[in-house]
Amino acid sequence: MDAAYADLKERLGEIHDLQKTRALLAWDQQVLMPPGGSGVRAEQIATLDRIAHTTFSSDEIGRLLDRLESFEADRPYDSDEASLVRVTRLDWEKARRVPAELRAEMSRASSLALPVWAAARQTSNFALFLPLLRENLELRRRYIDCFDTYDEPYDVLLDDYERGTTTAEVRAVFERLKVDQVPLVAGATREGERPGRDRPFPLEAQRQFELQVLERFGFERASWRLDPTVHPFASSLGTDDIRLTTRYHEQNLDGLFASMHECGHGLYEHGVSRSLERTPLARGTSLGLHESQSRLWENLVGRSLSFWRFFFPRLRDTFPEALGDVELEDWYASVNWVQPSPIRVEADEATYNLHVILRFELEQELLAGSVEPAELSEIWNARMLDYLGIEPANDRLGVLQDMHWAGGHIGYFSTYALGNVISAQIWERIASELPDLDAQFEQGEFGELRDWLTERLYRHGRKFTPKEMLERIVGGPIDPDPYLRYLGTKLATLT
Amino acid sequence: MDAAYADLKERLGEIHDLQKTRALLAWDQQVLMPPGGSGVRAEQIATLDRIAHTTFSSDEIGRLLDRLESFEADRPYDSDEASLVRVTRLDWEKARRVPAELRAEMSRASSLALPVWAAARQTSNFALFLPLLRENLELRRRYIDCFDTYDEPYDVLLDDYERGTTTAEVRAVFERLKVDQVPLVAGATREGERPGRDRPFPLEAQRQFELQVLERFGFERASWRLDPTVHPFASSLGTDDIRLTTRYHEQNLDGLFASMHECGHGLYEHGVSRSLERTPLARGTSLGLHESQSRLWENLVGRSLSFWRFFFPRLRDTFPEALGDVELEDWYASVNWVQPSPIRVEADEATYNLHVILRFELEQELLAGSVEPAELSEIWNARMLDYLGIEPANDRLGVLQDMHWAGGHIGYFSTYALGNVISAQIWERIASELPDLDAQFEQGEFGELRDWLTERLYRHGRKFTPKEMLERIVGGPIDPDPYLRYLGTKLATLT
Numbered sequence: 008m009d010a011a012y013a014d015l016k017e018r019l020g021e022i023h024d025l026q027k028t029r030a031l032l033a034w035d036q037q038v039l040m041p042p043g044g045s046g047v048r049a050e051q052i053a054t055l056d057r058i059a060h061t062t063f064s065s066d067e068i069g070r071l072l073d074r075l076e077s078f079e080a081d082r083p084y085d086s087d088e089a090s091l092v093r094v095t096r097l098d099w100e101k102a103r104r105v106p107a108e109l110r111a112e113m114s115r116a117s118s119l120a121l122p123v124w125a126a127a128r129q130t131s132n133f134a135l136f137l138p139l140l141r142e143n144l145e146l147r148r149r150y151i152d153c154f155d156t157y158d159e160p161y162d163v164l165l166d167d168y169e170r171g172t173t174t175a176e177v178r179a180v181f182e183r184l185k186v187d188q189v190p191l192v193a194g195a196t197r198e199g200e201r202p203g204r205d206r207p208f209p210l211e212a213q214r215q216f217e218l219q220v221l222e223r224f225g226f227e228r229a230s231w232r233l234d235p236t237v238h239p240f241a242s243s244l245g246t247d248d249i250r251l252t253t254r255y256h257e258q259n260l261d262g263l264f265a266s267m268h269e270c271g272h273g274l275y276e277h278g279v280s281r282s283l284e285r286t287p288l289a290r291g292t293s294l295g296l297h298e299s300q301s302r303l304w305e306n307l308v309g310r311s312l313s314f315w316r317f318f319f320p321r322l323r324d325t326f327p328e329a330l331g332d333v334e335l336e337d338w339y340a341s342v343n344w345v346q347p348s349p350i351r352v353e354a355d356e357a358t359y360n361l362h363v364i365l366r367f368e369l370e371q372e373l374l375a376g377s378v379e380p381a382e383l384s385e386i387w388n389a390r391m392l393d394y395l396g397i398e399p400a401n402d403r404l405g406v407l408q409d410m411h412w413a414g415g416h417i418g419y420f421s422t423y424a425l426g427n428v429i430s431a432q433i434w435e436r437i438a439s440e441l442p443d444l445d446a447q448f449e450q451g452e453f454g455e456l457r458d459w460l461t462e463r464l465y466r467h468g469r470k471f472t473p474k475e476m477l478e479r480i481v482g483g484p485i486d487p488d489p490y491l492r493y494l495g496t497k498l499a500t501l502t
Numbered sequence: 503m504d505a506a507y508a509d510l511k512e513r514l515g516e517i518h519d520l521q522k523t524r525a526l527l528a529w530d531q532q533v534l535m536p537p538g539g540s541g542v543r544a545e546q547i548a549t550l551d552r553i554a555h556t557t558f559s560s561d562e563i564g565r566l567l568d569r570l571e572s573f574e575a576d577r578p579y580d581s582d583e584a585s586l587v588r589v590t591r592l593d594w595e596k597a598r599r600v601p602a603e604l605r606a607e608m609s610r611a612s613s614l615a616l617p618v619w620a621a622a623r624q625t626s627n628f629a630l631f632l633p634l635l636r637e638n639l640e641l642r643r644r645y646i647d648c649f650d651t652y653d654e655p656y657d658v659l660l661d662d663y664e665r666g667t668t669t670a671e672v673r674a675v676f677e678r679l680k681v682d683q684v685p686l687v688a689g690a691t692r693e694g695e696r697p698g699r700d701r702p703f704p705l706e707a708q709r710q711f712e713l714q715v716l717e718r719f720g721f722e723r724a725s726w727r728l729d730p731t732v733h734p735f736a737s738s739l740g741t742d743d744i745r746l747t748t749r750y751h752e753q754n755l756d757g758l759f760a761s762m763h764e765c766g767h768g769l770y771e772h773g774v775s776r777s778l779e780r781t782p783l784a785r786g787t788s789l790g791l792h793e794s795q796s797r798l799w800e801n802l803v804g805r806s807l808s809f810w811r812f813f814f815p816r817l818r819d820t821f822p823e824a825l826g827d828v829e830l831e832d833w834y835a836s837v838n839w840v841q842p843s844p845i846r847v848e849a850d851e852a853t854y855n856l857h858v859i860l861r862f863e864l865e866q867e868l869l870a871g872s873v874e875p876a877e878l879s880e881i882w883n884a885r886m887l888d889y890l891g892i893e894p895a896n897d898r899l900g901v902l903q904d905m906h907w908a909g910g911h912i913g914y915f916s917t918y919a920l921g922n923v924i925s926a927q928i929w930e931r932i933a934s935e936l937p938d939l940d941a942q943f944e945q946g947e948f949g950e951l952r953d954w955l956t957e958r959l960y961r962h963g964r965k966f967t968p969k970e971m972l973e974r975i976v977g978g979p980i981d982p983d984p985y986l987r988y989l990g991t992k993l994a995t996l997t
Contacts, residue, residue, distance in 0.1 A: 024549035027542065028523055031530060043725030044743030047522065050780060054519035058553065230538030248539025285545060 012078060012088060015071045018062070019095065020285040025059040027244050034242045034250055038234050042122060049118035056114040057107055064102040072096050087282055090470035095287060097170070104153040113146050117415040124413030125237060131403035133384045136413070140380050143415045144373055151374075161371050164418030168294040169425065171472045174371070176485070177421050180428060181364045183487045188494075189394060192357050195345040195498045196396075202337035203260075206329030210255050216325050217253070217266045220318065224270050224304060225457050226251075231273060238410045239265045239352070241272035241301075246284055249273040260322075261353055264305050264342075271304030272297055274457060278465025292464075293473040294419065298426020299433060300460070306356055306427075307434050307493075308456070310342050313448035343501055347395035349404040356427075357494060361394045363424035366409075370417050431490035432481045433464075507573060507583060510566045513557070514590065515780040520554040522739050529737045529745055533729050537617060544613035551609040552602050559597040567591050582777055585965035590782060592665070599648040608641050612910040619908030620732060626898035628879045631908070635875050638910045639868055646869075656866050659913030663789040664920065666967045669866070671980070672916050675923060676859045678982045683989075684889060687852050690840040690993045691891075697832035698755075701824030705750045711820050712748070712761045715813065719765050719799060720952050721746075726768060733905045734760045734847070736767035736796075741779050744768040755817075756848055759800050759837075766799030767792055769952060773960025787959075788968040789914065793921020794928060795955070801851055801922075802929050802988075803951070805837050808943035838996055842890035844899040851922075852989060856889040858919040861904075865912050926985035927976045928959075 032052050040048060062068075075092045082089040120139040127136035151163045161174045169177075218226070218233065226233070229247075236252040243249050251269040255262040275291045283289045291297040308314055319338050323330040330338070345355050351362040369387065372378035378386055387406045388398050399405035411419050437444065437459060447455060463480050477485060527547050535543060557563075570587045577584040615634040622631040646658045656669045664672075713721070713728065721728070724742075731747040738744050746764040750757040770786045778784045786792040803809055814833050818825040825833070840850050846857040864882065867873035873881055882901045883893050894900035906914050932939065932954060942950060958975050972980060 020545070021549045021553070024542075024546040025553075028527060028546050028550060031526060032523060035526060035530065039727065040739075041723065041725050041727055041743055043722075044740050047519075047740035047743065047780065050515070051519040051523050054516045055523060058516070058520075227538075228536065230536050232534065232536055244535075245539050245542035248536055248542065285542065 009078075011071050011074045012092075015068070015075065015095070016091070016286065018068065018071075019091070019287055022059050022063050023285045023287060023289065025055050025062075029055040029059070030242050031244050034244070034252075036118070036121070037238070037240070038236050038250075038252055045118070045122045049115050052118045053111045053115040057111040060102060060105075060110045061107045064099065064105075064107070068095075068099055069103075072099060085467075085470060087280075087286075087288070087470075091286055091288055094469060098287060101166075105150065106153075109146070109149060109153070113150065113415055116142055116146055117413065120413040120415070121410065124407070124410055128403055128407040131401040131407065133402040133407060136407060137380055140383070140412055143412060143417070144380065146415065147374065147417050159371075160374060161418065164370075164374075165421065168416075168419050168422050169473055170293060171474055172293075172295070172425075177367065177425065180485060180487050181360075181367060181421070181424065184360050184424065184428075184491070185364055185394075187487075187491050188357065188360055191494065191498065192345065192347060192361065192395065195357055195501075197340075197344050197346055201344045201346070202341040203330055203333045204341065205258050206326070208257060208260055208326055208329055210257060212325050213255055213260065213262060216322065217263055219321070220263065220309075221251075221266060221270050223451055224267070224308075224453055225274050225277065226270060230277065233266065239269055241269040241276070243273070243276035243290065246277060246279055246281060246289060249277050264309060265352065267309040268301040268305035271301035274304065274460070275300045275465050278457075278461040279468040280466040283468045283470075288468040288470055290469050292467070292469055292471060292476045294422035295425035295429060296464070296473055296476055298423050299429035300426075300464070302426050303430040303434065303460075307430060308448070308453065310356070311445075311448060312339050313445040315339050315342070316449045317451040340501055343497065345498065345501075347397045349391065349397065349399040350408055351423075352408075357498065358395055360424040360427055363420050365390050365394055366420040367424075370420070374417070425485065428485060428487050428490045429477060431493045432477070432486060433460075434493065435489045436481050504573075506566050506569045507587075510563070510570065510590070511586070511781065513563065513566075514586070514782055517554050517558050518780045518782060518784065520550050520557075524550045524554070525737050526739050529739070529747075531613070531616070532733070532735070533731050533745075533747055540614070540617045544610050547613045548606045548610040552606040555597060555600070555605045556602045559594065559600075559602070563590075563594055564598075567594060580962075580965060582775075582783070582965075586781055586783055589964060593782060596661075600645065601648075604641070604644060604648070608645065608910055611637055611641055612908065615908040615910075616905065619902070619905055623898055623902040626896040626902065628897040628902060631902060632875055635878070635907055638907060638912070639875065641910065642869065642912050654866075655869060656913065659865075659869075660916065663911075663914050663917050664968055665788060666969055667788075667790070667920075672862065672920065675980060675982050676855075676862060676916070676919065679855050679919065679923075679986070680859055680889075682982075682986050683852065683855055686989065686993065687840065687842060687856065687890065690852055690996075692835075692839050692841055696839045696841070697836040698825055698828045699836065700753050701821070703752060703755055703821055703824055705752060707820050708750055708755065708757060711817065712758050714816070715758065715804075716746075716761060716765050718946055719762070719803075719948055720769050720772070721765060725772065728761065734764055736764040736771070738768070738771035738785065741772060741774055741776060741784060744772050759804060760847065762804040763796040763800035766796035769799065769955070770795045770960050773952075773956040774963040775961040778963045778965075783963040783965055785964055787962070787964055787966060787971045789917035790920035790924060791959070791968055791971055793918050794924035795921075795959070797921050798925040798929065798955075802925060803943070803948065805851070806940075806943060807834050808940040810834050810837070811944045812946040835996055838992065840993065840996075842892045844886065844892065844894040845903055846918075847903075852993065853890055855919040855922055858915050860885050860889055861915040862919075865915070869912070920980065923980060923982050923985045924972060926988045927972070927981060928955075929988065930984045931976050 029052060032048060032055065036048050072092065072095065079089045079092040120143065123139055124136055127133065147164060151160045154163045157163050159174045165172060165174055165177065221233065231249045231251065233251045233253060235254055237254065239253045241249070241251050251266060251273050253262050253266040253269060275297055279289050315335060315338060319335045323333070343355065345357045347358050348354060351359065354362050369378060369383070373380065384402050384406050392398050437456065441455060441459060444456060464476065467476065471479065474484065524547060527543060527550065531543050567587065567590065574584045574587040615638065618634055619631055622628065642659060646655045649658045652658050654669045660667060660669055660672065716728065726744045726746065728746045728748060730749055732749065734748045736746050746761060746768050748757050748761040748764060770792055774784050810830060810833060814830045818828070838850065840852045842853050843849060846854065849857050864873060864878070868875065879897050879901050887893050932951065936950060936954060939951060959971065962971065966974065969979065
C-alpha cells in the first residue's frame with residue numbers, strides 16, 4: 008500500500024517537473040526570448056503539455072488511485088497523503104475527459120497567439136487578433152463538449168480556475184457588486200489634479216525602491232527574481248524559485264503596485280509547505296484565493312495609510328523632484344484615487360470589479376454566440392460607457408489590453424473580482440485577531456501578517472477546494488459584504 | 503514507408519523539444535536562477551533527460567529504423583532523409599546501451615554539482631569539490647562499462663563529443679603539438695608591459711561595443727541574446743533562438759574575445775538549414791568542429807590585423823581614457839600577447855593547447871586510477887610548471903577554474919585543441935578561395951566569410967561525422983601542420 012503511494016508520488020513528481028519546466032518556457036517567452044524563437048517555443052510547450060497530460064491521464068495513475076482508496080480513508084482528511092490522493096483523483100477524472108490532442112492544440116494555439124496579440128495590441132489592430140480569438144473560442148467549445156455534468160457551459164471553464172464554483176454563484180456575487188459599485192463609483196469619482204502624477208520617476212530608482220518594499224514583504228534574493236515584462240505576472244518554478252515580473256512607467260509609480268500585487272502571488276507560492284514540494288499540491292488553492300493574496304498585499308496593505316506612514320518619507324527622499332511638494336495625505340489620496348479609466352490593471356479599487364464583470368458577461372455571450380467576435384470591440388466600448396461612464400479611445404486601451412483571451416484563458420477573469428471579495432473577508436478576520444497590525448505597518452514590519460497568512464492559508468497549498476479553504480479561514484462561504492464595507496469606509500475617509 | 507519516416511520524424515521532434523527545453527533549464531540555471539531553485543532544478547533536468555532517453559531508446563524507434571532501411575538506401579547519402587535515418591541509427595544503438603537510471607543519475611549529479619563547484623571555485627576550496635569529482639568519475643566508469651567495443655576506455659567518452667575519433671588519434675595530434683608548442687611558447691613569451699591592460703573599461707560601454715562587433719558577425723536582436731554569466735557558453739534553444747553568454751572584466755577587454763568566441767558557436771547553430779529544425783541533425787557536427795568555429799571567429803578573425811584596422815579606431819573612441827595612448831600596432835601585439843597564464847579561457851593562441859593537453863592527460867590518468875582525485879591539485883600545479891613554466895597561486899586559478907568536471911563532461915576538453923587545429927585547416931582552405939578577405943575585414947565586412955562557412959559547414963548540421971565533414975571541406979584528415987604554420991608565421995611577425 009505504501010509502495011503504491013510512493014509510486015504515485017514519484018509519477019506525480021515527474022509530471023510536476025514537466026509542468027514547472029513548462030512554466031519556465033512560458034516565463035522565458037514573456038520576459039527574455041528573442042522573437043525568432045516563438046515558432047519552436049510553441050512546439051516545445053505543446054510537447055511538454057502533451058507528455059504531462061498523457062502521463063497523468065494514463066490507466067496506471069487510475070489503478071494506483073483505486074489501490075489507494077483505503078490508504079486515503081485511513082488518514083486524516085487534511086493530511087498530506089489523503090489530500091494528495093483526493094485532489095489527484097479529482098484532477099485525474101477531469102483530465103481523462105480531454106483527449107491529449109485537444110490539449111496540445113489548445114496549448115499550441117495559445118503559444119502562437121501570444122506574439123500576434125502583442126503585435127495587435129501594439130498597433131491597436133483588433134482585426135489582426137480576431138481570427139485567433141475565434142480559434143480559441145472554438146477550442147473552448149470543443150473542450151466544454153468533453154464534459155456533461157454542468158448547469159451552464161461556462162461552469163466547465165470556471166471550474167478549471169475555481170474548482171467547484173458555479174457560474175450561478177459567481178453571478179449572484181457579481182450582481183450584488185454591480186448594484187452597489189456602479190453608483191458608488193459615480194459618487195466617488197475625483198475631480199481635479201491627482202497628486203504625484205506625470206512627474207519624473209527614474210526607472211532604476213523605482214526598481215531599487217520596489218525591492219526595498221518587496222524585501223520587507225518577504226522577497227529574498229536567494230529565492231526570488233523581479234524582471235520587467237509587457238504584462239506583469241508571477242511564476243513559481245519551485246517553492247524557492249519565485250519569479251515576479253512587472254512593468255515600469257517613467258511618469259508614475261503604477262509599477263510599484265503591480266510589483267506588490269505579484270509579490271502577493273509569490274508569497275503564497277513561497278509559503279507552501281516544503282513537504283508538498285514536487286506534488287500537484289505545491290501551489291495555491293485556486294486563482295480566486297491566489298488573487299485574494301495579490302490584492303491583499305497590493306491594496307489592503309499597499310494602499311493603506313499605515314503602510315505609507317512608514318514608506319512615504321522614504322519615497323519622497325528617493326524621488327525629491329517628483330514628490331518634494333507632495334504631503335503624505337495627498338499621496339494617500341492619490342494612490343486611492345477613484346477615477347474610471349480604460350485599463351483594468353491600472354484601475355482603482357472602486358472600479359476594478361466592474362472591469363471584471365464586463366469580461367465575465369462578454370465571455371458567456373461569446374461562448375453562447377449572442378455576441379459575435381467581430382462586433383466585440385464595439386460592444387466592449389458601449390458597455391464600458393454603461394458601467395464606468397467612459398469609452399476607450401482605441402482597442403489597445405480596450406478589448407486588446409489583456410493577454411488572457413490570446414492565451415486561451417476564458418473563465419479566468421472572474422477570479423480577479425472573487426479575489427477582491429475574498430481578500431476583504433480574510434482581512435476582517437485578520438483585523439479581529441491581529442489588532443496591532445497598523446502599528447506594525449507604521450514601523451515597516453509585515454512579518455506577523457505574513458506568518459498569519461502562511462499558517463492559515465499558504466502552507467496548505469492546494470489541499471482544499473476554494474470553498475473548504477475559505478470556510479477554514481473565515482468560517483463561511485463567499486460574501487461580498489466585507490468588500491463593500493471596506494470600500495464604503497475607505498471612500499468615506501477620502502472624499 | 504513514408505509514413506514510417508513521418509512517424510520517426512515526429513517522435514524525434516518531440517525528443518528534440520525535450521532536449522532544447524533541457525537546454526533552457528541549464529541556460530537559466532547558469533544565467534538567472536536564484537540559488538534557492540537548484541534543488542528542484544536538478545530534479546527537473548533529470549526528469550527531462552530520463553523521458554528523452556527512455557523515449558529515444560525505445561523499441562518503437564528501433565522498429566521504425568529497421569523499416570526505413572531501404573528508404574535510406576534509396577536516397578542520396580547527403581539527403582536530409584538518409585542522413586536523419588543514418589545518424590539516428592548510430593545514436594539509437596549507443597543510447598540502448600545505457601540504462602535510463604544511469605543517465606538520470608549522471609544528469610542529477612551534474613546539476614547538483616554545479617552550484618557546489620561555483621562555491622568551491624569562489625573560495626578556492628578543492629576539498630569541497632573533491633567528493634563530487636569522485637562521484638562523477640565513478641559514474642563515468644559505470645558509463646564506460648555499458649560499452650565493449652573500444653581500444654581504450656577513454657574512447658567511449660571521447661566518442662560522445664567527437665564521434666568516431668579515438669584516443670590514439672587525438673594523442674598523435676597532441677604529441678605533435680606538444681613537441682612544437684612547448685619550445686615555441688618558451689621562445690615567444692613576451693616581457694614588459696602589455697599595452698591596454700589594467701585600464702578602465704566601463705562595463706556598459708564594453709557591452710555596446712561588443713554588440714557592434716557581433717552584429718557585424720551576424721548577431722541579430724530578433725534571434726539572439728547576450729547575457730553575463732560566470733563561465734561563458736553558447737546555447738541554441740532553436741535555430742532562431744541563440745543565447746550567448748559572456749563575462750566582463752572592468753580592467754581589460756577579455757570579455758570581448760569571449761563574446762566573439764561564443765558568437766562563433768552561435769553562428770554555427772544559427773546557420774543550420776531550416777529543413778533540419780526540430781531534428782537531431784539541427785546542431786553542429788561535433789564539439790571539435792564547433793570549437794573550430796568559435797576559435798576561428800575569436801582568433802583567426804578577431805585577433806587579425808585587418809580586423810583591428812577597422813575596429814581599433816572605433817575602440818579607441820569608445821574607451822579614450824584606456825586607449826588614448828595606444829597605437830594600432832601596440833594593440834595588435836597586446837591581443838596576441840604570448841605569456842603563460844593559469845586560466846585556460848584567457849590563454850593566448852600559443853599556450854592554449856597546452857592547457858588542454860594537460861587536462862586530456864589527467865582525465866585518462868584519473869579514469870585509470872594512476873592519479874588519485876585527492877592529489878589532483880598538486881599534480882595539476884606540477885604539470886603546469888612542466889608545460890607552461892608557471893604555477894597557479896591557488897586552486898581557483900588551477901584545478902577549479904573550469905566547470906566541465908563538475909558537469910560530468912570528462913573527455914570534452916580535448917575538443918578545444920582539436921578545434922584550434924581544425925580552424926587553421928579550414929582557414930587555409932578559405933584563404934585559397936577568398937583571397938580578398940583581409941580587405942573586407944578592413945571595411946568591417948564579414949558576410950562573405952560567414953556565407954562561405956554556412957554553405958560549406960553550418961547548413962549541414964549534424965549530417966556527417968567529424969571526419970566526413972572535414973574531408974568534405976579540406977579534402978583530408980585532421981592535421982596539426984596548418985595550425986603550427988599559422989602560429990609560427992604570426993609569432994614571427996610579432997616578435
